[in-house]
Amino acid sequence: MTLPVPADVLSKLKSVLGPDGWSVDPDRLAPKLVEWRGRWRGETPLLALPRSTEEVAAVVGICFEHGVAVTPQGGNTGLVGGQIPEGEILLSTERLRRVRDIAPVDDCIVVEAGVTLLETQAAAAEAGRFFPLSLAAEGTATIGGNISTNAGGTAVLRYGVMRDLVLGLEAVLPNGEVFSGLKRLRKDNTGYDLKQLLIGAEGTLGVITAASLKLFPVMVSRATAVVGLASPQAAVDLLVRAKAETGGGVEAFELMGRRGVENVLKNIPDTREMLSEPHPWYVLIELTSGEPGAAEAGMERLLAAAFEEGLIADAALAQNEAQAKAFWRVREDQSAGQKPEGAAWKHDVSVPLSRIADFIVEATAAAERFHPGSRVVAFGHVGDGNVHFDVLQPLGADGAAFSALRDEGSKIIHDLVAAYDGSISAEHGLGRMKSAEALRYKSPVQVETMRAIRTALDPKRIMNPRVLF
Numbered sequence: 001m002t003l004p005v006p007a008d009v010l011s012k013l014k015s016v017l018g019p020d021g022w023s024v025d026p027d028r029l030a031p032k033l034v035e036w037r038g039r040w041r042g043e044t045p046l047l048a049l050p051r052s053t054e055e056v057a058a059v060v061g062i063c064f065e066h067g068v069a070v071t072p073q074g075g076n077t078g079l080v081g082g083q084i085p086e087g088e089i090l091l092s093t094e095r096l097r098r099v100r101d102i103a104p105v106d107d108c109i110v111v112e113a114g115v116t117l118l119e120t121q122a123a124a125a126e127a128g129r130f131f132p133l134s135l136a137a138e139g140t141a142t143i144g145g146n147i148s149t150n151a152g153g154t155a156v157l158r159y160g161v162m163r164d165l166v167l168g169l170e171a172v173l174p175n176g177e178v179f180s181g182l183k184r185l186r187k188d189n190t191g192y193d194l195k196q197l198l199i200g201a202e203g204t205l206g207v208i209t210a211a212s213l214k215l216f217p218v219m220v221s222r223a224t225a226v227v228g229l230a231s232p233q234a235a236v237d238l239l240v241r242a243k244a245e246t247g248g249g250v251e252a253f254e255l256m257g258r259r260g261v262e263n264v265l266k267n268i269p270d271t272r273e274m275l276s277e278p279h280p281w282y283v284l285i286e287l288t289s290g291e292p293g294a295a296e297a298g299m300e301r302l303l304a305a306a307f308e309e310g311l312i313a314d315a316a317l318a319q320n321e322a323q324a325k326a327f328w329r330v331r332e333d334q335s336a337g338q339k340p341e342g343a344a345w346k347h348d349v350s351v352p353l354s355r356i357a358d359f360i361v362e363a364t365a366a367a368e369r370f371h372p373g374s375r376v377v378a379f380g381h382v383g384d385g386n387v388h389f390d391v392l393q394p395l396g397a398d399g400a401a402f403s404a405l406r407d408e409g410s411k412i413i414h415d416l417v418a419a420y421d422g423s424i425s426a427e428h429g430l431g432r433m434k435s436a437e438a439l440r441y442k443s444p445v446q447v448e449t450m451r452a453i454r455t456a457l458d459p460k461r462i463m464n465p466r467v468l469f
């Protein structure tokens with residue numbers, strides 16, 4: 001439990017932040033104290049709004065000196081509750097908003113932690129370059145949050161996760177010292193790569209204040225298609241074919257089951273069927289290329305070959321940007337579409353790609369056996385071996401009673417993930433939601449090594465104390 005913060009510490013913090021650098025106004029605090037789905041609510045004695053790395057260092061330094069806990073927060077779009085304080089100082093990065101540099105020759109952009117992902121993409125585009133990380137919350141999610149959760153999203157197949165996109169970091173360590181590592185090098189073999197420790201640390205090893213990120217050439221040709229398939233295995237077979245056909249041109253490969261598509265069509269206005277007949281499974285494929293017309297030609301070749309080999313039952317190639325957006329909308333609204341359907345046990349898991357089709361079939365059977373009538377909605381970045389495996393309450397059932405069984409039901413799914421040599425958190429992190437549960441699946445050596453690193457950097461455990469181990 002987090003201890004109350006002494007009044008003299010609050011005064012010191014207010015004084016280093018200045019009169020407009022903090023708030024205790026309940027209306028100002030309210031949106032930062034609740035997770036977007038309303039699943040976690042929290043409290044804080046002070047919202048700190050530092051404007052610079054120096055102010056972040058001053059705040060964290062005071063907190064370290066007095067053993068006061070701190071929770072960093074970016075855009076508050078995290079899905080495991082790690083950004084919601086429970087009595088800690090809430091340190092928001094909302095005023096760390098500068099794009100510090102764009103260097104096209106270095107293929108690098110340097111942004112502060114509170115710049116949103118969408119703003120980063122736009123700044124790169126203005127300089128004639130491409131920043132590839134993309135996810136549905138990109139208008140609000142920040143670069144600091146993306147790095148701290150090692151975000152994935154829809155372009156991982158081609159460009160990797162956030163960890164692969166960071167060249168350098170600036171961060172305030174738990175003792176208030178500034179780690180200045182804003183290099184923009186592709187090669188730097190001078191010992192431990194310390195920035196990698198902070199990536200995916202969910203705010204437990206310090207506050208990221210800025211990052212230098214990799215940029216890429218703009219892709220001039222892009223083709224988007226939706227295909228209908230009989231099974232998840234057909235999707236994996238199609239992906240293997242697509243990779244071979246395009247020489248690495250597959251940027252997105254997203255799976256959706258019929259039930260998830262039906263939820264979107266039923267519950268989200270202005271959405272429509274993507275193909276003329278319903279299919280048990282769908283894949284949204286996006287191919288890109290730096291050569292004009294190459295993605296479109298590649299997609300036509302791929303779809304023709306896949307039809308011939310009996311891999312797909314039907315396909316629609318987007319004829320314009322509006323149609324491509326309509327396809328993406330059905331994919332991106334999979335979570336929103338299931339919300340009106342009642343309570344759900346949600347799982348963000350990954351297994352080796354070669355085993356994902358078997359996993360989906362076996363986990364669906366296990367969920368239905370454990371709770372007859374429950375409705376599985378499986379969707380996601382299947383090209384990365386990542387599936388969002390959600391189990392919805394039976395139609396008309398008591399949502400609270402179903403939610404009460406979440407831990408038991410999720411254990412069945414997570415045990416199966418472990419049996420498939422997978423991960424119980426593919427891209428959202430552990431946060432408040434899964435930290436305790438993850439202990440079941442990590443070896444003692446893994447847990448002790450992580451604890452040793454944390455203790456070395458944060459002996460008083462002031463940074464996000466309820467998150468990780």
Ligand SMILES: Cc1cc2nc3c(=O)[nH]c(=O)nc-3n(C[C@H](O)[C@H](O)[C@H](O)COP(=O)(O)OP(=O)(O)OC[C@H]3O[C@@H](n4cnc5c(N)ncnc54)[C@H](O)[C@@H]3O)c2cc1C
Nearest residue numbers: 074075076077078082142144145146148151152153203208
């Ligand atoms: C609709 C929707 C779709 C999403 N799709 C995806 C997806 O496809 N892929 C994916 O990976 N995620 C996805 N997410 C999850 C979420 O968007 C990401 O986790 C995102 O990276 C969080 O960024 P944020 O700025 O909102 O961080 P927050 O939610 O504010 O914080 C997340 C964690 O990072 C820590 N943190 C934040 N900023 C800092 C900092 N500067 N220094 C240190 N620690 C910090 C917090 O303490 C917390 O533990 C989705 C979320 C939503 C709502």
